[in-house]
Amino acid sequence: MNQRDFLCDDLFVYWRIHPTRELNAFWESYLRENEDIRIPFNEAIETFEMIRNGKEILQNDDTSILHELKDKIEKGKRKKLRKLLTSSVAAILLIMLIPTFFILYKNSESVEPGKSSIGEVMSTNHIQLFTGGDILEIDNNSTLDLSGKKHTALIQNPLTRKEIDLKDHQTNKLIVPYGKRSILILADGSKVHLNSGTKMEFPSMFTEKKREIHVEGEIFIEVTKQNNTPFVIYTPHSQITVHGTSFNVSSYSEDPKEAVVLVNGLVEVKSENSVLQLQPNEMAEIENGVILHKQVDVSDYIGWTSGYLQLNRVPLNEVLKKIGRYYNVEFQYDPAIDLYDQTCSGKLFLSENIHDVLEAFSKMTYLQYNKQSDDIIFIHS
Template sequence: MNVNNYNNHTTEADLLRDDFFIRSMLAPTEETERFWQQVLLVNNLSEEVFEGAKQKLLQPAHSMNQHAKDALFSQITESTHTRVRKISYYRYAAAAILLVLGISFALFRYQSNEVPVKELAEKSQADTSGILLVTGDGETVNIEGKEAVLDFSNANAVTVNKKKLEVARISQAVQHEVRVPVGKRISLILSDGTKMWVNAGSIVKFPSHFDKKQREVSVDGEVYADVVKNPKKPFVFHTKEFNVQVLGTSLNIHAYSDDPNQQVTLVEGKVKVKSSQGEHFLKPDESYFADGKTEEVREVDVTFFTSWKDGFYRFKDQQLKDVIQNLERYYGTDIECSPKIAKMTCSGYLDLKDDINMVLRGVAFSMDIKFKKEESSYKLYQ
């Protein structure tokens, strides 16, 4: 790192948007302390600004009101998430604390809650099998690797990672099914060119070719979709609890059959969500929420619901148990968490390209708890 990089850092906001500053304040070393001393000596950065940014970063959560926490969270996330791909040189032991997670003891906070929380360890063992394509004629194809691109848009061939898939009569099969186990993901390109990112632990049912009147797909899990526009042929997503109709749009659907919390988040276009309780029309930057009892539509920051497809996980004011549940699906491993810790609420930004050990190390450091590996699972505890 060159001290001259900080010639233009003259305010606290400049430092709070700087990844290296965040990391070196939270996990200081003799080398980083010498570096910042040199910056203060040779640059325009004043010691008052430096100390002010440092104190904001390290300020205990109990001494901050909610407005201050939200302001700090927004200030730090404002630009860092657009530059995360450029900072690979920071990726070592402290990388799990990268970006907003690094300020977690300013943002993570315990929230008293008397609602009982079951041990997360009660979850069944993670499915570590491969991605499966089950064709309409019953043939099963194992797709190797943690991620893949399955393409049905070419009329003459079906490909996996641009390689032709040798499956008998697949182009004539009516209905196919992709099963993505926990710890894996797949991109699915349908016959009309619609592209879907299918998250871990999800099942998608789709045809080789759509009929003339309507395009229909079934989802159990989470998908992000860029739907090709065709006013004459509406696109319908079917889930266990609701249907979503679109003409051409970008949206995220979170609808795991074993999760009572269901969401549809609209990025572009317009959609109609139809459930047993009625119909809801969404505009961009709106989400439909349902928990099995109530449902509502509210305005949201869509990046908190769609960042997973790009390998990042953003969350705000979520209980740790929900964060852990998503990490379990994404990494395909069990994580045990005590009821007390599970009720903590937190905000953060995780790079899912880091391995699970690095991510959990960052979570434990930030929340002042401990973690350890136990055979094929992990445990968070105080």
């Protein structure tokens, strides 16, 4: 690679505009493994900085790069994040880093003294599908359907329809950031609703002996029954085995507990220390490897798939956490307001306008809200 290759690489340009600890570590590792490109790499950094400082240094045949770089730099000054769509070697090597970088990215602004915070704001605005060496952006509320033609997935919503090619034994990853939702129909016809802030790994095709997926976040899944091929879901804290059923799984990394709520059918939940079979209208709550068994009203846990939250004496901090994930906002509040001990009940409709939701929340709780910025809302009495 020469310096021109780096200057045309979106990941390199993004790093120079928005350096982070994760990206610094990535490029340091990349250089250690590719010492032969260190000189052109450093030359590209020098060239980039000269362009950023307004110095015309490229040759005439590179004027297109100069104009493109200037445009990217100007856009980078106005936006927190650039879209990351590149087929370069660097981007391929970063595939395992991207989920951590985007999904676990936290707002760098500190909370003011005397305020507490609920939730975090995700800085990427697009659902991303990692398949092979490609990264595809998917519109919000789109359906990704693998159950049709072999080797093909269909991405569709009311306005668009697009086919993409998949390889048989390929593992894919779908990342749904806060503020977004998606539907995935697996190769066997099983239907998965993915809530905000969810990562899911799944194969392009299942084998005859097993059907397995990996999930972190929240899903509601309707599993297609296949008598001789059980369906297994792996989460950070459990293994869920099903044969044909519908249920909800909530397993966010920042939550201390994981919850599995069964709507119909039969599932077996296995943790580090326990095993439990669930019947309909039962919940398995997993904490520190121990499974607790509860009778529940399933509508309290699956309403989000229909655009509402059914609340039954839910602590206010948990309500705000759910709203924050759904709309990709962070809530700040005076610690004097004890949101952990106060609860609310009722049905909260999740409209497209978050202010409608917050108005309803205010009427339910007698609390007020003020918009601090596009992604920070202050709650007060």
